[in-house]
Amino acid sequence: MTPDYHDPAWLTQSIAERGIRGTARYCGVDHTTILAARDRLGIARPGETPDSAAELLEYLRNRPVPTGKPSKAKAAIGRKYATELIGCDLQYPFHHEGAFEVFLGLCELFDPDGVTLNGDTWDFPYLSRFRQNPLLRNDMQADIDECRDLLARINTASPRSKKRMTVGNHDLERFTNYLYEKCPPLAKLRVLQAFDAILGLPEIGWELVKEGYWLNHERGLRVGHGTAVTNTQGGGSAQSAKKEMLKWSCAGVTGHTHRLGAFYRKDPAGYRVWHEGGCLCDQKKMRAARVTVHTDYDACEDWHLGCILVTYHPDGDAYEIRDIPILESGGRTFALVDGTEIAA
Incomplete structure (x- = not known):
């Protein structure tokens, strides 16, 4: 398979076999380039399911915003100071x-x-x-x-x-x-x-x-x-x-x-x-x-x-x-x- 870190199938297989730094050396680029390509293509990190990153982003965008309960403290009506x-x-x-x-x-x-x-x-x-x-x-x-x-x-x-x-x-x-x-x-x-x-x-x-x-x-x-x-x-x-x-x-x-x-x-x-x-x-x-x-x-x-x-x-x-x-x-x-x- 021709090295192409823009190809999600090739990049997934290469990272699995060579790791991030090994893939970078194989392609003649810096390892940060491989990290950016992996994240851009949505390739799962070790221990993640393929959709976990997308699911996390979706949760962060749509998580509920707390409104805050009103205070229970009230003015003392009728209490004379x-x-x-x-x-x-x-x-x-x-x-x-x-x-x-x-x-x-x-x-x-x-x-x-x-x-x-x-x-x-x-x-x-x-x-x-x-x-x-x-x-x-x-x-x-x-x-x-x-x-x-x-x-x-x-x-x-x-x-x-x-x-x-x-x-x-x-x-x-x-x-x-x-x-x-x-x-x-x-x-x-x-x-x-x-x-x-x-x-x-x-x-x-x-x-x-x-x-x-x-x-x-x-x-x-x-x-x-x-x-x-x-x-x-x-x-x-x-x-x-x-x-x-x-x-x-x-x-x-x-x-x-x-x-x-x-x-x-x-x-x-x-x-x-x-x-x-x-x-x-x-x-x-x-x-x-x-x-x-x-x-x-x-x-x-x-x-x-x-x-x-x-x-x-x-x-x-x-x-x-x-x-x-x-x-x-x-x-x-x-x-x-x-x-x-x-x-x-």
């Missing part, structure tokens, strides 16, 4: 005016079930033991009255929400320590122990919570000012949240550090997360008054403007805690929420 907007460390009169305006805008946007100012709403620097600018205004009554005007603006921005204020180390603690150290005979006066009345909170619809509170149920999600602080060299953001979680063994939101951050944990006790809530104070104002660690005007504290939105089930364990950073750029103060800009 509540929301709480939490701002920390306003430090009046050292509040950040732009950040506070953004906070008001968030009150209007979310229309939350509750609004909490989470400690150190007032700074009361003149009650502090630390050295400060002697030109600093020393008028506690004026600070109380002016800050109450800010609380009234929150009432206007979020009229239906429950208003709560936790105490911190700069407001009630400084006031109490001052009484104990400077005028102990007055410390037992009941009128001076009613701190909410001194601040004028009841008549404007605000509740003072001295020890923090449980947002959904006891041992569920705790809101309080906090006491733990970790400096930047020790890790900074979220490290204080870790300390608070290990202290309380639950989920929660605290202020005190002036930072945003979150620490997550999953163990045999379940899933939980603790958030640091940032701050609403102006570090430049505080440095000018010499009430910060760094008093150089061009220094930068590792503080983060922002607040927290909690979505939770009032009678269950389900919750979501969301950081909302408040940004400063180009002389503007604003927050971004799901593509919407809330600007001062």
Whole structure:
């Protein structure tokens, strides 16, 4: 038989007798030429039936395309989740005016079930033991009255929400320590122990919570000012949240550090997360008054403007805690929420 690798009968017999490379040598061509001719002529490979390659190609062309079953997850109809907007460390009169305006805008946007100012709403620097600018205004009554005007603006921005204020180390603690150290005979006066009345909170619809509170149920999600602080060299953001979680063994939101951050944990006790809530104070104002660690005007504290939105089930364990950073750029103060800009 004359060698002709274009002839399927001859090529089939030659491959069976000589193999691919032997047939190529016999024909004086490269072995890839013989492979291409074999595939072009549909000659079966060893172990294949003559029609298997064609059948495979036909299957690949016509195999069914999956459409995908719809998700079984559905929106929980009729299940009521509540929301709480939490701002920390306003430090009046050292509040950040732009950040506070953004906070008001968030009150209007979310229309939350509750609004909490989470400690150190007032700074009361003149009650502090630390050295400060002697030109600093020393008028506690004026600070109380002016800050109450800010609380009234929150009432206007979020009229239906429950208003709560936790105490911190700069407001009630400084006031109490001052009484104990400077005028102990007055410390037992009941009128001076009613701190909410001194601040004028009841008549404007605000509740003072001295020890923090449980947002959904006891041992569920705790809101309080906090006491733990970790400096930047020790890790900074979220490290204080870790300390608070290990202290309380639950989920929660605290202020005190002036930072945003979150620490997550999953163990045999379940899933939980603790958030640091940032701050609403102006570090430049505080440095000018010499009430910060760094008093150089061009220094930068590792503080983060922002607040927290909690979505939770009032009678269950389900919750979501969301950081909302408040940004400063180009002389503007604003927050971004799901593509919407809330600007001062």
